[in-house]
Amino acid sequence: MLARHEQGQPGSRTSGGPQAGEVRVITQEIWADVLGYVRKNISEVEYHTWFAPVKNLGVQDGALVLGVRNSFAQEWFRKHYLELLEDALRSLGAQNPQVSFQVLPAVQEAMILAQDPPPPPTPLGRPSPSNASAPPAMAPTENRQTLNPKYTFENFVVGPNNNLAHAAALAVAESPGKAYNPLFIYGDVGLGKTHLMHAVGHYIAERFPGKRIEYVSTESFTNDLINAIRDDKMTQFRNRYRSVDLLLVDDIQFLAGKERTQEEFFHTFNALYENHKQIILSSDRPPKDIQTLEGRLRSRFEWGLITDIQSPEFETRVAILKMNAEHNRIDIPQDVLELIARQVTSNIRELEGALMRVVAFASLNNVAFSRSAASKALSNVFASQEVKVEMIDVLRATAAQYGMSAEMIRGSGRARDVVVPRQVAMYLIRELTAHSLPEIGQFFGRDHSTVMHAVSKVTEALGRDAELAAAVDALRDQLKYVEGEEKDA
Ligand SMILES: Nc1ncnc2c1ncn2[C@@H]1O[C@H](COP(=O)(O)OP(=O)(O)OP(=O)(O)O)[C@@H](O)[C@H]1O
Numbered sequence: 001m002l003a004r005h006e007q008g009q010p011g012s013r014t015s016g017g018p019q020a021g022e023v024r025v026i027t028q029e030i031w032a033d034v035l036g037y038v039r040k041n042i043s044e045v046e047y048h049t050w051f052a053p054v055k056n057l058g059v060q061d062g063a064l065v066l067g068v069r070n071s072f073a074q075e076w077f078r079k080h081y082l083e084l085l086e087d088a089l090r091s092l093g094a095q096n097p098q099v100s101f102q103v104l105p106a107v108q109e110a111m112i113l114a115q116d117p118p119p120p121p122t123p124l125g126r127p128s129p130s131n132a133s134a135p136p137a138m139a140p141t142e143n144r145q146t147l148n149p150k151y152t153f154e155n156f157v158v159g160p161n162n163n164l165a166h167a168a169a170l171a172v173a174e175s176p177g178k179a180y181n182p183l184f185i186y187g188d189v190g191l192g193k194t195h196l197m198h199a200v201g202h203y204i205a206e207r208f209p210g211k212r213i214e215y216v217s218t219e220s221f222t223n224d225l226i227n228a229i230r231d232d233k234m235t236q237f238r239n240r241y242r243s244v245d246l247l248l249v250d251d252i253q254f255l256a257g258k259e260r261t262q263e264e265f266f267h268t269f270n271a272l273y274e275n276h277k278q279i280i281l282s283s284d285r286p287p288k289d290i291q292t293l294e295g296r297l298r299s300r301f302e303w304g305l306i307t308d309i310q311s312p313e314f315e316t317r318v319a320i321l322k323m324n325a326e327h328n329r330i331d332i333p334q335d336v337l338e339l340i341a342r343q344v345t346s347n348i349r350e351l352e353g354a355l356m357r358v359v360a361f362a363s364l365n366n367v368a369f370s371r372s373a374a375s376k377a378l379s380n381v382f383a384s385q386e387v388k389v390e391m392i393d394v395l396r397a398t399a400a401q402y403g404m405s406a407e408m409i410r411g412s413g414r415a416r417d418v419v420v421p422r423q424v425a426m427y428l429i430r431e432l433t434a435h436s437l438p439e440i441g442q443f444f445g446r447d448h449s450t451v452m453h454a455v456s457k458v459t460e461a462l463g464r465d466a467e468l469a470a471a472v473d474a475l476r477d478q479l480k481y482v483e484g485e486e487k488d489a
Pocket of ligand 1: 150151155156157158162187188189190191192193194195196284320348349352
């Protein structure tokens with residue numbers, strides 16, 4: 001099983017749950033949570049000695065697999081840190097946390113060490129120190145090094161909350177320096193301002209490979225300025241920012257109260273604007289609400305187009321989740337995505353985080369994606385919702401438990417390996433939902449007497465068949481989750 005990781009091949013499907021190979025990608029944030037937990041519980045020296053070199057290899061059949069350097073480290077981890085790691089997973093919702101350690105092959109270890117720590121990002125078009133005043137000509141791919149590859153127009157879901165900002169960004173991308181200059185995008189935290197700015201950057205980089213693009217947060221701009229003043233390198237600083245074709249500045253509200261930075265930014269702005277270079281600014285509020293911003297800057301920010309992004313409505317949130325799941329090649333039922341979208345209503349970053357939690361929870365507990373699993377996964381972070389069990393939940397969970405598709409269970413097959421799961425599903429639906437026998441029959445394309453027979457068959461078999469009883473118990477535990485149940489237990 002583990003060899004699959006070593007070879008870097010995608011994982012196989014585990015009983016209806018997430019695919020292990022795919023989960024490997026998505027659990028990076030969860031791994032950061034685990035490390036955060038560990039760090040709080042051991043000394044810094046210990047943490048750096050043991051945990052910094054560890055590689056998260058993802059989740060395999062419910063177990064978190066960690067890559068360590070050698071068999072000594074493997075043994076050390078088993079003896080000293082296993083419980084701590086299990087506690088960390090428990091804090092993330094794993095009910096029966098499992099951790100395994102795998103010695104990394106020397107080549108893989110060397111690659112990981114080479115990546116660690118990651119090199120600092122190279123700002124776009126930054127002149128090399130040896131040739132500071134004459135920026136080098138860039139190869140087509142170089143002009144988007146600091147853009148997040150995920151933040152493209154293709155990956156941006158358009159809804160009523162952001163369609164104006166999206167249309168304006170697209171217009172600017174098509175005619176940089178001509179459509180709206182500057183473009184000023186404002187909105188609350190995590191609603192896609194940076195994403196849209198980068199999307200313009202990618203678009204321009206693709207269409208006009210020679211254009212110089214610079215993305216910078218206001219904080220970095222300020223720090224660069226401070227360093228330039230300290231190191232007597234103002235000429236280089238000005239060359240860098242005034243020689244670009246597209247300047248993207250994030251969180252411009254942080255200019256407030258920084259007089260020297262405002263002064264410098266004012267001149268940067270003028271130089272670019274006069275040369276018809278495109279400027280895009282993002283902020284958490286419109287220019288008129290940025291306190292202590294010089295009047296001449298504020299009025300310049302208002303020269304072009306000011307557009308906002310609002311919180312996404314339910315349908316847009318579901319569409320964003322769907323796109324995320326598809327990108328990670330994870331097949332999550334629509335009703336589970338809807339449950340997540342109801343839990344997280346305002347911040348898209350949090351919405352994505354909630355999806356990750358659900359995926360990690362399902363893989364760590366080796367259960368299928370269901371609304372109850374999602375509700376459990378999110379109960380630590382968001383106010384828990386009581387989940388009413390639906391027939392489809394029971395069908396899906398049973399199918400996953402027996403390693404077959406829901407269609408097979410509902411189909412006409414009469415072989416024992418299909419009949420037993422079908423009867424179990426009918427039995428549990430009868431127990432966990434308020435549906436009548438005819439309604440359950442209809443759901444399975446059968447009549448009520450078949451359901452009645454199934455219920456009595458399972459009831460009778462449970463007393464003598466321990467394996468069946470264990471399967472039914474496990475399914476019931478998985479499905480029947482109501483708020484407070486775990487706390488009372
Ligand atoms: N319409 C959308 N479609 C798809 N993903 C989106 C959309 N809007 C935001 N996102 C995603 O949400 C996350 C947060 O977006 P982003 O960082 O652009 O927000 P922001 O408004 O710049 O936040 P901040 O104010 O914290 O800088 C990103 O992962 C982004 O890809």
